[in-house]
Amino acid sequence: MGTSVDVSYVFEYFFRLLPSVGITMKIVVLSLLIGSAVGMLVALPRLYRIPVLQRLSQVYVSFFRGTPLLIQLFLIYYGLPELLKLAAIDVSRMPVLVFVVTAYALHSGAFISEAIRAAVGAVDRGQVEAGYAIGMTGFQAFRRVVLPQAIAVAMPVLGNLIIANLKDTSLAFSLGIMELTGKAQTLPTMSQRFFESYLALALLYFILSFILEKLLYRLERRLLRHEAADGAAASRIRRRRVKEGDASGRLNLTEEGALR
Amino acid sequence: MIALKEIRKSFGRHEVLKGIDLEVEKGEVVAILGPSGSGKTALLRCISYLERPGSGRMQIGDVAVDCSHPSKKDIHRLRGRSAMVFQQYHLFRHKTALQNVMEGLVVVQNVPKEEARLRSVELLGKVGLGAKLDAYPSQLSGGQQQRVGIARALALDPDVILFDEPTSALDPELVGEVLAVIRKIAREGITMIIVTHEMAFAQEVASRIVFMDDGAVIEEGPASEFFRSPREERTRQFLRRMTPEAVYNI
Ligand SMILES: Nc1ncnc2c1ncn2[C@@H]1O[C@H](COP(=O)(O)OP(=O)(O)OP(=O)(O)O)[C@@H](O)[C@H]1O
Numbered sequence: 001m002g003t004s005v006d007v008s009y010v011f012e013y014f015f016r017l018l019p020s021v022g023i024t025m026k027i028v029v030l031s032l033l034i035g036s037a038v039g040m041l042v043a044l045p046r047l048y049r050i051p052v053l054q055r056l057s058q059v060y061v062s063f064f065r066g067t068p069l070l071i072q073l074f075l076i077y078y079g080l081p082e083l084l085k086l087a088a089i090d091v092s093r094m095p096v097l098v099f100v101v102t103a104y105a106l107h108s109g110a111f112i113s114e115a116i117r118a119a120v121g122a123v124d125r126g127q128v129e130a131g132y133a134i135g136m137t138g139f140q141a142f143r144r145v146v147l148p149q150a151i152a153v154a155m156p157v158l159g160n161l162i163i164a165n166l167k168d169t170s171l172a173f174s175l176g177i178m179e180l181t182g183k184a185q186t187l188p189t190m191s192q193r194f195f196e197s198y199l200a201l202a203l204l205y206f207i208l209s210f211i212l213e214k215l216l217y218r219l220e221r222r223l224l225r226h227e228a229a230d231g232a233a234a235s236r237i238r239r240r241r242v243k244e245g246d247a248s249g250r251l252n253l254t255e256e257g258a259l260r
Numbered sequence: 261m262i263a264l265k266e267i268r269k270s271f272g273r274h275e276v277l278k279g280i281d282l283e284v285e286k287g288e289v290v291a292i293l294g295p296s297g298s299g300k301t302a303l304l305r306c307i308s309y310l311e312r313p314g315s316g317r318m319q320i321g322d323v324a325v326d327c328s329h330p331s332k333k334d335i336h337r338l339r340g341r342s343a344m345v346f347q348q349y350h351l352f353r354h355k356t357a358l359q360n361v362m363e364g365l366v367v368v369q370n371v372p373k374e375e376a377r378l379r380s381v382e383l384l385g386k387v388g389l390g391a392k393l394d395a396y397p398s399q400l401s402g403g404q405q406q407r408v409g410i411a412r413a414l415a416l417d418p419d420v421i422l423f424d425e426p427t428s429a430l431d432p433e434l435v436g437e438v439l440a441v442i443r444k445i446a447r448e449g450i451t452m453i454i455v456t457h458e459m460a461f462a463q464e465v466a467s468r469i470v471f472m473d474d475g476a477v478i479e480e481g482p483a484s485e486f487f488r489s490p491r492e493e494r495t496r497q498f499l500r501r502m503t504p505e506a507v508y509n510i
């Protein structure tokens with residue numbers, strides 16, 4: 001190994017890593033899409049207090065929040081085929097990527113469901129009643145009134161989740177996926193310039209996170225454009241929120257009319 | 261037009277509506293008065309079916325429901341016949357004034373978007389907000405928000421509009437503009453039930469007053485008679501507390 005850092009290697013590796021951004025982003029995007037759907041589905045039983053499903057979703061969330069992601073990757077890679085074998089489904093020819101995406105989707109799904117649950121609780125009950133009063137069904141009120149506002153409220157938390165998800169994909173190499181981190185480990189086998197390779201890798205993750213952060217921030221601003229931009233109005237809104245929170249209590253979707 | 265028969269409602273063991281009978285003719289403006297906790301809000305919430313009455317019969321327009329065992333379809337149809345203006349406005353905060361008014365037309369009544377837009381613009385004009393179509397609730401004063409709330413209720417062309425203390429969350433200087441709008445639509449012959457603590461306004465705008473106490477209707481009558489010569493002792497007590505002499509002695 002060389003005595004000092006050779007910047008030219010950092011550059012070289014940086015550019016040789018670029019093609020692997022695709023596979024990393026593929027994991028991020030697919031797992032977040034599926035994870036959002038899973039998170040939504042898992043949040044519903046708890047929001048609507050559906051007896052047995054509510055417990056199940058709690059267990060699911062605790063498990064995926066309470067165990068290391070790396071272990072989850074292995075459990076799903078080795079365990080899922082066995083489980084599916086019981087149902088006479090053979091997945092031995094399935095690409096590894098499918099298992100990786102499944103694991104990341106289930107992992108982020110647990111966090112997303114918690115974010116959605118908290119955010120739905122922050123949308124005031126009065127607007128839902130206003131929806132019913134103009135004749136909406138429970139489903140319409142949820143979709144048109146609660147969800148858009150809940151997503152806006154959850155955006156900062158979801159943003160953190162997305163960035164975390166990007167960084168977590170670096171674990172996928174342990175199942176042999178040649179994403180950014182996997183690639184970065186193979187590049188210096190000849191030169192032995194591992195430090196330079198990891199430096200280029202860190203730089204690349206940082207740039208990706210930075211871009212994502214900016215995009216998410218703009219999205220958040222857009223989603224919250226209905227809450228006035230100027231400081232005075234914003235604090236008025238906060239005060240109003242606090243006041244209403246006391247008066248009408250938290251949103252309780254189990255009441256009359258919810259989700260028919 | 262609207263007929264309530266023996267409407268009862270309990271929260272746990274506490275009966276807050278003890279068999280309410282009420283009939284409202286088309287075009288009538290009825291003001292409901294009564295001390296705090298007498299069940300005025302509970303009654304309006306039952307009429308709009310935001311709360312389920314325990315028993316009784318209810319008819320609004322051509323929809324009649326037996327409240328002991330209503331079907332989901334009944335409830336949905338009944339809700340479609342009334343509209344509500346809330347004390348706290350409850351506008352959809354992620355939608356502009358125009359979108360708030362259009363929402364019911366487009367989503368519930370399936371009116372084509374362009375038609376809904378035209379009607380909503382007209383209604384916002386009527387409540388004096390023609391220049392605020394694209395403002396979000398957070399950019400509007402309380403009085404303006406409540407006027408959007410009124411336009412949203414009007415848009416649905418309901419058989420009755422229910423007002424629950426529409427001005428009591430407002431700063432005093434904003435009360436007038438909202439009352440003016442209610443006065444205006446009252447003159448257009450829209451059926452309304454208004455819960456209010458504004459005695460002078462009730463006397464002026466309502467054709468009939470209903471006085472409630474402790475979950476029951478104690479007394480009702482034409483507005484002029486009600487204030488001049490209340491029959492029940494409880495009504496007299498209430499009016500003494502609520503009104504300056506000048507109004508009481510008209
Ligand atoms: N969700 C609820 N759970 C339990 N009790 C309730 C609930 N809502 C209202 N009540 C009770 O029902 C009674 C009638 O309340 P309601 O809000 O209808 O009174 P009101 O006449 O509108 O009073 P105000 O003039 O203060 O608005 C009160 O005793 C109140 O405590």
Ligand SMILES: [Mg+2]
Pocket residue numbers: 300301302
């Ligand atoms: Mg009340």
